[in-house]
Structure formats: structure tokens, C-alpha cells
Amino acid sequence: xxxxxxxxxxxxxxxxxxxxxxxxxxxxxxxxxxxxxxxxxxxxxxxxxxxxxxxxxxxxx
Amino acid sequence: xxxxxxxxxxxxxxxxxxxxxxxxxxxxxxxxxxxxxxxxxxxxxxxxxxxxxxxxxxxxxxxxxxxxxxxxxxxxxxxxxxxxxxxxxxxxxxxxxxxxxxxxxxxxxxxxxxxxxxxxxxxxxxxxxxxxxxxxxxxxxxxxxxxxxxxxxxxxxxxxxxxxxxxxxxxxxxxxxxxxxxxxxxxxxxxxxxxxxxxxxxxxxxxxxxxxxxxxxxxxxxxxxxxxxxxxxxxxxxxxxxxxxxxxxx
Amino acid sequence: xxxxxxxxxxxxxxxxxxxxxxxxxxxxxxxxxxxxxxxxxxxxxxxxxxxxxxxxxxxxxxxxxxxxxxxxxxxxxxxxxxxxxxxxxxxxxxxxxxxxxxxxxxxxxxxxxxxxxxxxxxxxxxxxxxxxxxxxxxxxxxxxxxxxxxxxxxxxxxxxxxxxxxxxxxxxxxxxxxxxxxxxxxxxxxxxxxxxxxxxxxxxxxxxxxxxxxxxxxxxxxxxxxx
Numbered sequence: 316x317x318x319x320x321x322x323x324x325x326x327x328x329x330x331x332x333x334x335x336x337x338x339x340x341x342x343x344x345x346x347x348x349x350x351x352x353x354x355x356x357x358x359x360x361x362x363x364x365x366x367x368x369x370x371x372x373x374x375x376x
Numbered sequence: 377x378x379x380x381x382x383x384x385x386x387x388x389x390x391x392x393x394x395x396x397x398x399x400x401x402x403x404x405x406x407x408x409x410x411x412x413x414x415x416x417x418x419x420x421x422x423x424x425x426x427x428x429x430x431x432x433x434x435x436x437x438x439x440x441x442x443x444x445x446x447x448x449x450x451x452x453x454x455x456x457x458x459x460x461x462x463x464x465x466x467x468x469x470x471x472x473x474x475x476x477x478x479x480x481x482x483x484x485x486x487x488x489x490x491x492x493x494x495x496x497x498x499x500x501x502x503x504x505x506x507x508x509x510x511x512x513x514x515x516x517x518x519x520x521x522x523x524x525x526x527x528x529x530x531x532x533x534x535x536x537x538x539x540x541x542x543x544x545x546x547x548x549x550x551x552x553x554x555x556x557x558x559x560x561x562x563x564x565x566x567x568x569x570x571x572x573x574x575x576x577x578x579x580x581x582x583x584x585x586x587x588x589x590x591x592x593x594x595x596x597x598x599x600x601x602x603x604x605x606x607x608x609x610x611x612x613x614x615x616x617x618x619x620x621x622x623x624x625x626x
Numbered sequence: 627x628x629x630x631x632x633x634x635x636x637x638x639x640x641x642x643x644x645x646x647x648x649x650x651x652x653x654x655x656x657x658x659x660x661x662x663x664x665x666x667x668x669x670x671x672x673x674x675x676x677x678x679x680x681x682x683x684x685x686x687x688x689x690x691x692x693x694x695x696x697x698x699x700x701x702x703x704x705x706x707x708x709x710x711x712x713x714x715x716x717x718x719x720x721x722x723x724x725x726x727x728x729x730x731x732x733x734x735x736x737x738x739x740x741x742x743x744x745x746x747x748x749x750x751x752x753x754x755x756x757x758x759x760x761x762x763x764x765x766x767x768x769x770x771x772x773x774x775x776x777x778x779x780x781x782x783x784x785x786x787x788x789x790x791x792x793x794x795x796x797x798x799x800x801x802x803x804x805x806x807x808x809x810x811x812x813x814x815x816x817x818x819x820x821x822x823x824x825x826x827x828x829x830x831x832x833x834x835x836x837x838x839x840x841x842x843x844x845x846x847x848x849x850x851x852x853x
Contacts, residue, residue: 328427
């Protein structure tokens with residue numbers, strides 16, 4: 316282990332800005348992608364369910 | 377012997393993908409955790425680049441995935457064209473956004489790495505240029521798809537463009553390399569020069585496998601969304617209770 | 627299929643397209659005017675410094691040629707697509723890819739060849755002379771057919787698609803990068819005294835490659851568009 320302290324770890328030998336921007340950007344992109352997919356799935360299923368159940372209204376009406 | 381052709385139909389593939397996603401996701405998260413631990417706490421400081429080199433633990437996996445996913449997308453596109461398989465086109469469609477995201481990340485983290493090591497955010501090196509063109513091609517594939525309303529034509533047109541792009545990227549790589557040897561002085565060697573420590577390599581490979589599994593999970597999830605969106609009334613992916621409800625309402 | 631009937635088919639298409647273009651000469655003239663205007667804008671923007679102009683000259687002229695080719699791409703198939711001729715072509719017993727070669731050849735004669743013929747004049751504007759000027763003409767002569775070949779793929783892909791003008795640029799420009807690098811590189815290396823032969827032969831290789839691959843991709847794209 317080469318880090319003397321927590322602040323040492325975040326400083327990354329003076330390159331903290333570059334290193335952490337890279338890692339945080341990657342993490343954000345991945346989280347955003349998963350969330351976007353989640354929302355897309357919820358929307359698609361809601362639409363599908365509406366079509367499945369809503370179709371009955373036309374036949375009964 | 378498993379009958380794999382059974383899964384080539386969306387109806388059979390949908391539940392299979394649903395069962396596989398959690399496994400890929402969990403293993404991806406675990407490997408990412410181990411890879412990050414190795415990368416930040418086990419791998420030593422590089423004696424040339426200091427701590428800045430640690431960006432490779434996201435940069436190299438992202439760059440590899442961006443290229444690899446483009447090839448996989450083109451292969452699915454090719455299979456779709458050859459066998460006229462709906463599922464293949466859906467896979468190609470599902471891969472493009474994730475591939476584009478990794479291409480963007482490779483460019484971003486590359487700039488973050490380039491600034492402290494070369495003193496420039498961007499250089500016209502063969503790898504950077506071909507990565508940039510790759511991003512344009514991902515954008516082209518996705519834009520072509522969204523501008524065509526007819527689904528069958530959108531599938532096939534974007535497949536043709538994806539396949540043409542596969543020929544283009546290696547040509548660009550070698551042409552820029554050639555061009556850089558001509559413009560001497562501006563050329564920058566990306567190789568670190570020093571041999572990588574074994575722990576660095578292990579961490580990088582772990583992250584690569586983690587990114588790969590993440591991509592599989594995300595792409596399978598996206599292809600499931602695409603299936604629901606495209607198929608009219610895909611009853612087969614509903615829980616029996618919901619179908620029952622629908623039938624009773626009728 | 628006999629070789630002569632293939633050449634007959636290509637010749638027939640080229641003759642027909644050239645005849646149509648002769649009736650609408652202003653169309654063909656437009657891409658040439660465009661090239662001249664774009665090339666003239668750069669010195670006005672960058673400044674009249676001869677040394678600077680000589681350095682940027684090859685790149686500027688090549689980019690201008692590339693854009694001129696891009697602007698004329700919609701003319702390759704659109705008219706035939708709209709009046710149904712393209713659908714007839716698909717039904718002809720000759721392979722569609724062969725007919726595509728004819729269409730592309732005609733497109734090159736109409737919009738590529740004038741660029742090549744005009745380039746020495748534009749080269750003089752940028753202070754090119756002697757061997758580099760010759761290499762510029764030669765590189766355009768080898769490169770512009772490749773641009774037409776690759777461009778035809780994009781033109782066929784966006785047939786009848788909304789916003790096709792911008793879309794075709796986004797699709798085709800990334801594919802033009804190698805040609806741009808080799809073309810401008812040939813002139814630059816000739817100016818540096820290394821001689822442009824290596825880049826010119828790579829341009830030739832690009833031309834051969836595109837001649838073999840692009841017609842098939844274009845034919846596939848046309849079939850998809852007509853379905």
C-alpha cells in the first residue's frame with residue numbers, strides 16, 4: 316500500500332484532477348446508462364400493458 | 377446437447393436474456409471492485425508517469441470495448457443481412473449506444489491521460505484519430521436508424537453502413553500512422569516504454585473483463601426493451617397473472 | 627454474362643447520364659463554382675502570407691474537393707429514384723453493381739473531372755508550382771473517383787430519407803478520411819522533396835479497393851431503399 320493518508324490517496328501524486336475526472340466520468344456514464352435503460356424498460360412495459368389491457372376496452376365498448 | 381437454434385427467435389431469447397442479465401451484472405460489479413482495489417491499492421506507482429498512469433484502468437478497457445463492440449455490432453449486422461434474422465438486427469441496434477458511450481469515454485480519459493503525460497489534451501495520433509472516427513461512425517449508424525421510419529429498412533441500411541465502417545477503421549489507423557511518420561516531430565509514442573508490472577496488467581485485465589460483462593448485461597437489457605417496443609402485443613413476455621387479467625377483462 | 631455486355635451496360639448508363647447532365651449544365655457547373663469559392667475564401671480568412679498559404683494549400687484544396695463531391699452526391703440516384711428508373715434498373719438482367727459502376731463513373735465525369743481540371747489554377751492561388759502542382763492534379767485524378775465510389779454508398783443509403791442532405795455528409799465524411807490523408811499527403815511530401823509516389827500508390831490502392839467493394843454495398847443499399 317503506497318498511500319500514507321486519505322488526502323494522499325485523493326491527491327494521486329498531484330494528478331488527482333485527471334485521475335478522478337476519468338474515473339468519475341466513467342462511473343457516471345455507466346450509472347446513467349443503467350438508469351436510462353431502467354426508465355426505457357418501465358415506459359415500454361407500461362405502454363405494452365396499456366395496449367394489452369386497453370385493447371379490451373375497444374372490444375367491450 | 378443444448379439446441380441453440382431454439383434461442384434464435386425473440387420469444388425464446390427474451391426470457392433467456394432476462395435470466396442471464398443478473399449473473400453478468402453481479403460478476404461485472406464484483407470484478408470491477410476487485411480490479412479497482414488492485415488498481416489503486418496493489419499496483420505500484422509508475423516510475424515514469426507517477427500516479428497519472430492509473431487512468432489506464434478505465435482508459436484501455438474503454439478503448440478496447442469501443443473497438444470490440446463495433447466489430448460485434450457489424451457481425452450481428454452481417455448475420456442479419458445474410459440470414460434475414462430479426463433478432464440479429466435487434467442485437468446490432470442494442471450494441472450501438474453502449475459502443476458509442478465507451479468510445480466517448482476512451483476519448484475523454486485519453487485526453488485526461490494525455491494532458492499530464494504529453495502536455496496536450498489531444499494529439500493527432502493514429503489511435504486517437506481512429507477512435508474519433510469510430511465515434512462518428514457509431515453516430516452515423518444510430519442517426520441513420522432514427523431517420524428511417526420503416527423498421528425493416530432502418531435495420532438493413534444501418535447494417536450496410538456498419539459493415540462499410542468495419543473496413544474503414546483499420547484503413548484510417550494505418551493511414552494516420554503513415555501520415556505521422558511523414559510529419560516527424562509531431563508524432564508521440566503512446567507506449568509507456570517501461571515494462572508494466574504484473575499487478576498493473578492484472579488490474580487492467582480485470583477491469584477489461586468487468587467492462588465486457590457490463591456491456592453484455594446492458595446490451596441484453598436493451599435488446600429486451602427493443603423487443604417489447606417493436607413487437608406488437610408481445611404477450612409472451614408478460615407474467616401469466618397479467619395475461620390472465622387481460623383475458624378476464626375481455 | 628459476357629464481358630462485352632457488361633461494358634455495354636456501363637457505357638449505356640454513362641452515355642445516358644452524361645446526356646441528361648448536358649441538358650442541365652448549370653447543375654454540373656455548380657460544384658465547380660463551389661470549389662472555387664471555398665478555395666478562395668481561405669486566403670481571405672487566413673491572410674495573404676505566401677508561406678502560410680503554401681503549407682495549408684494541399685489540405686484546403688483537398689477538403690474543398692471533398693465537399694464539392696459531397697454536395698453533388700444527391701444527384702447520383704435521386705432523380706432516377708423519384709421517377710422510378712431505379713426500380714427498372716434493379717430488374718435488368720445485368721448485376722446491379724455493374725450498373726452502379728456506370729452511374730458512379732458518370733457522376734465522376736460530371737463533378738469530379740472538372741475539379742481535377744480546375745485544380746492547377748487553384749493550386750497557383752496557394753503558391754503551388756512545379757512538381758507539387760503536378761502531384762496535386764495526379765492525386766485528385768486518383769482520389770476523386772474513390773470519393774464518388776464511396777459517396778455512392780451514402781447516397782444510396784439515404785434515398786428518400788428525411789434530412790438526407792445532412793445525413794449523407796455525416797455518413798460519408800468519416801469514410802473520406804483515408805483519401806484525404808493520402809491525397810493531401812502526396813502533395814505535402816512532394817513539397818518536402820520526398821516525392822509523392824508512396825502516397826499516390828496508396829491512393830491507387832484505395833481506388834482499387836473501393837472499385838471492388840463500394841458497388842456491392844451501393845447495390846445492396848439501393849435494393850434496401852426500393853423494398
